[in-house]
Amino acid sequence: MIVSYGNLDQIIPPNGHYNYMQRLFAKMGGVSKTQDFYRYYVFPNATHCGGAGMTTKVLFDALVNWVENGVTPDYLVAQVNPTGTRRVCMYPNTVVYKGSGSTDDEANFYCQTNQHDDPGLVAPEAGLLKGKGPLKGNHDIRDVSGEDDDDAGEGSRDDNHDIDEGS
Amino acid sequence: MTMRSYWGNYVARQELGQNGLDPLKFQDVNQRALAACDGIDGIVDGMIQETRRCHYDANGAVCAQPGASADPLRCLTPAEAGVVNKIWDRPRNTDGSKMWVGWELAIDQRATISRRATQSDRTVLAMYRVRFSGPA
8 A cells, every 4th residue: 555645735634644654553563564565655845635746646656566566665756846856755764865966856865764753753643543443432533523513513523534544 | 634624713713803814924924934944854945854843933923023024914913923833733622732633834835835826726725715714
């Protein structure tokens, strides 16, 4: 499975998915075991479902190549503008500039392998989703969204089951 | 998603007694956040590699502050800066406890400071107008 977010997603907060990733890693026996079947990419400057080179072609090509040709997608390449490319590393790896060459060429970057996300970045969102799965037990979220719905006078509490899905 | 959509209007109503924050002002402060955080990843390219490392304080965009906009339609009052900071922070309960994840800072700058107005930028900007200025 390939999942992506734009880090400027204006509809679904990427922070929710970072939170989900920590729970997924814990449930599936660690980062590398999870990456055997589930890879997550955060595209800088992309918004909801696209922008900044986060295209269905990039994502689907990588998926086909992975499943049919056995090419594991450690990173994707985003065409951020007509002359610029960016390397988008598989989470929680981070992209690093090699120190020379154009910063508009993804080839001048490499992916630093990380065993986990930066704890300082994860900590503020810890404990917000204590449920056992997306469809049950997320009481803290459901209660709050219920208040929102009351305020708006419409909508259903079930609407927020999709909070944690990818963009 | 629902919560995040209403949080901005809720805060503005609580703190400013109005339904939203002027889009021009929100655009300005997001622009300043992007400028402040662009270089954190080591490359100034109009992109923030890791939005979670961006911690700009909206008080820097308050009118008459050094570096704030001189345009009274764009710079913020201290109360408006407080609203922006609360929006960026996260939805919170009245006791201060966290309701939900934070709104990554500068997240809507693509909608508001795009160098070229694409259809999607206009759509997003329209959404923000509804979200921050429309009826709650």
